[in-house]
Amino acid sequence: MKEIPGLAYAINRASKVGGNPLHRDVMLAMYVYELLIGKRAGRTWPMLKKHGDVETISRLVLKKTASQGYEVLVAAGRVDLSFEAIALKYKSLFPEKIVMVAKGRLGHDPYEELAQ
Secondary structure: OOOOOOHHHHHHHHHOOOOOHHHHHHHHHHHHHHHHHOOOOOOHHHHHHHHHHHHHHHHHHOOOOOOHHHHHHHHOOOHHHOHHHHHHHOHHHOOHHHHHHHHHHHOOOHHHHHHO
16 A cells, blocks of 8 residues: 555544544545545535435446546555445445446455455
8 A cells, every 4th residue: 555645634634524434434535535636626526515425426436437536546555445445335325236336346345355
């Protein structure tokens, strides 16, 4: 895993976000993604505000090609923060189709492996 300058700050910032664990994980993913690209994620924030966490993740996971966020997080060795990984972590909140696409893109379900 690559060293990400500012990661401790992003983790601390996300830990102070109100709401449920899914929302905190989404905020952490967003903060780390922004650290990696060096600017604000201008299209994703409005989607999150308009559609909420589950719908935004669902829309981005269902894209035919991986999102820029996915590609950036994979390149940084933080696929665990991708929306695909978050969908699998909280699979009970997502339709089966989203779970299957996320699992297919990742190549496996890391949370199934942990449960065994």
